Amino acid sequence: MHDSADDLRAVTLHNGVTMPSIAFGTAFGDWVGATDFQGFLPEQAWRAVTLALDNGYRAFDGARVYGTERIVGTLFGQRFASGELTREELFITTKLAHPAAPPHINISHKRTWDADKVGDIAQRVRDDMVDTLDDLGLGYVDLLLVHWPGSFGMNTTGDPDFPRQARATIWRTFCELADKGAARAIGVSNFTIRHLRQLMEDVPEPERRPVVNQVEIHPYCRDPELEAFCRERGIVVTAYAPFASGAFGLLQDPALVGIAERHGKTTGQVVLRWHVQSGRTALPKTSKAKRMGENRDIYDFALSDEEMRAIDALGAGETRRTCPDPSNVV
Template sequence: MTDPNFTLNTGKTIPAVGFGCAFGNWTDDTEMQGFRPELAWHGVTEALKAGYQHLDTAHCYGTERHVGDIVGRALSEGQVQREDLFITTKLAHPAAPPHVAISHRLTWNWGSVPDIQQRVMDDFEASKEKLGMGYVDLLLMHWPGDFVNKDKGFAREARLAIWEVFESLVKRGDAHAIGVCNFTADHIEDLISAGRTVPAVNQFELHPYCQDPELEAYCQSHDILVEAYAPFASGAYGILKDPVISEIAQQTGRSTGQVILRWQLQCGRVVLPKSSNPQRMAQNLQLFDFELDDAQIAKINALSPKEAKRSTVDPATIP
């Protein structure tokens, strides 16, 4: 692909490469696990300087205020225009395990609140206030349910209730598009079979060691764009040193990170790399002046193990 944008089922365009605004550690148990929003001050500032127009944050990341402040300064100085930016945020992240440092005020189990729809609306208003924006370009339901709930009926009704709020935000103009995150085909089918708005996006963990061709085919059949988060497995599994990917990097004269991102794009996915290194940030945008051939694509596809190597919870465990 040579076009740096994809088109959503709403007709709106979305930059094919976004900057992930979750900072912290999820994979190394020798360090504190959880979010480190203070790292966003440098990271998001450098991302804007590098030319990123697509910023992907979430209510639970604790970085909405950072994104809002940094973008606000850029807007005030005339460096960017709001219409040229694509801002994504996410709501309804379930409570995290106790060892993960995430604010309990930003995450909650769906069965623990008296009114799910009111909580989602309140969280959205808080997100919009932190961002300092009148609308978001894309609003995602962060997870399809609680990590501890095993009641399929409750989870389905809760998803539908949250989705109804999302639909109302589109009607109000607060969100220009709505989608889901970490959803399986069954989770999405709960929405579609109820006659609700088809999600514009399904964002889930996707990298050479964590592939799901069946889910991608399902999304494609319903005109749902796939977004790949953790394209480098959040630093786990040594993916950037994989010998197959390293060989392709030598053949193309690119970094292993660029090869992985180019593979994602050629497979039709929006990709969301994250880095704190300005040089790598710039590299991660330099993806549209080379292509992988069919054999190279096939070699990376073949790296998928029988059991996916994930950096987070398997969404299939959520009913």
């Protein structure tokens, strides 16, 4: 049985920065086909982020590619102006270096790029960071992540080592941005064990290893080997799509429903409790105020070892993803 006390409300990254265990995700719309396909709808951020702030969220996970940074920054700015909120109360994550998106997704070509199509990778990262901070209206972010390890398509350079070299260039530029104070901590997203191994070989200073690896994890999509690899190296694992973005009927799974009924909680609360009790942080997203409150109310109960194993077992079959498989990225 795990202690359900406050020690799960935050994690300390290996560089000493404290990060809340639950953050509010700021990608809106539906780009996975869980509902009628919509693509990205940044306008939904106005109401949802306002409600999230009203419901006590102080950690927010964004990305250049989501198209919501100006909206999110404006909403923060309004509260800074009124004195209701200070910058120090917030933990802001953003992500850069998203590869060119598939043509069916409505993302601006300005927000995505493939490293083999960019003349100066480091300068592109620096320029994107300036644009991101301008949109957010902030002088720094708390956590900056490499959004994907590389392109979804073919490497067109003819150099099989290019994708690895590009990752190292992006990472060294992230280190430079952190040194300048543009980010308090730097990490990666969607990196496999192979990607992480290569990066830590190419930039071998121990203090330069990523503090976080943000990957898709939910009860139907697990990677215990990757989590163990990260844990051994002091890299915190953050679960995006912690409820599978509403796909696969996850929150109606009978095993989860049974556990939720036993604890007098919702299935969403059970899934989030499973995440934090497993040592992960998580990024739930909802547009409903009631759910926002519920998603933060997971510290007054604990799952038994048997219940944890039962939820783990849901991911033992075929992995079900809502995003591309990072192992396909060269």
